Amino acid sequence: MKGKTVIVTGGAKGIGRAVALAFADEGADIVLNYRSTSPDAVKAEIEARGVKCLAVQADVSAFAEADKLVSEAMNEFGRVDVLVNNAGITRDTLLMRMKEEDFDAVINTNLKGCFNMMRAVTKPMMKQRKGAIINMSSVIGLAGNIGQVNYAASKAGILGMTYSAAKELASRNITCNAVAPGMIATDMTAVLSDKMKEQILQNIPLGRLGQPEEIAQTVLFLAKSEYITGQVITVDGGMVIGR
Numbered sequence: 001m002k003g004k005t006v007i008v009t010g011g012a013k014g015i016g017r018a019v020a021l022a023f024a025d026e027g028a029d030i031v032l033n034y035r036s037t038s039p040d041a042v043k044a045e046i047e048a049r050g051v052k053c054l055a056v057q058a059d060v061s062a063f064a065e066a067d068k069l070v071s072e073a074m075n076e077f078g079r080v081d082v083l084v085n086n087a088g089i090t091r092d093t094l095l096m097r098m099k100e101e102d103f104d105a106v107i108n109t110n111l112k113g114c115f116n117m118m119r120a121v122t123k124p125m126m127k128q129r130k131g132a133i134i135n136m137s138s139v140i141g142l143a144g145n146i147g148q149v150n151y152a153a154s155k156a157g158i159l160g161m162t163y164s165a166a167k168e169l170a171s172r173n174i175t176c177n178a179v180a181p182g183m184i185a186t187d188m189t190a191v192l193s194d195k196m197k198e199q200i201l202q203n204i205p206l207g208r209l210g211q212p213e214e215i216a217q218t219v220l221f222l223a224k225s226e227y228i229t230g231q232v233i234t235v236d237g238g239m240v241i242g243r
């Protein structure tokens, strides 16, 4: 990964932070996108690995901001080799109680944000005739979940987008794949009640939550795998075996 440029959206914490550090460990320069969480601590961790880090504030759900994020990456590094679409939110509630804004917010960030970023990197990657896009889906996009109609729709939508982009971009040597994490220990899952966590754990054959670093290693693997495209790799301790 030495000399390569990797954009990670939502990189200031959780899975995004682990992904950014994993690529930095391999010698890549990092464009660390953040929205409200300060990127300073992760930027320092990245630079301590001897690579460059450009922190860019942008709300990926806004088309113009996603475009500007990629422009800033191009201005700084002159190329974008890998895009990791990691930014995501939840607004969980039962369908009968879900407000329109809960649905729109999740779709706009998770699904449209992913589109906005893919749209913005396509041109530079096509010019390079090389690139890798990795989109963060979820097992919820495969199996559905009570209280997550909005989130499941966004994560299933990401899969459809991944398959289509993989077909469209293959002739330019650009791969597009997805990772579907199960239950990973981050701020996103820290808000769940102990009772709910216990219930979820009972459905994980490996008997524990996943760690952000375990997702990061799969993302790295996909970025390096030049003959894998249009695939989704589930990293879930066995939560959805057989689907």
Ligand code: NDP
Binding pocket: 009, 010, 011, 012, 013, 014, 015, 016, 033, 034, 035, 036, 037, 038, 058, 059, 060, 061, 086, 087, 088, 089, 109, 113, 136, 137, 138, 139, 180, 181, 182, 183, 184, 185, 186, 187, 188, 189
């Ligand atoms: P966190 O809540 O810890 O981190 C989410 C990140 O996304 C934050 O850095 C946040 O930035 C950023 N983000 C949210 N909205 C935007 C936006 N509009 N523009 C830019 N950045 C944004 O969650 P995780 O690390 O757990 O999740 C990372 C990804 O993995 C998400 O897509 C999530 O859906 C997915 N995932 C997570 C699972 C889990 O169990 N944790 C399971 C399956 C999938 P800020 O803090 O600045 O708002």
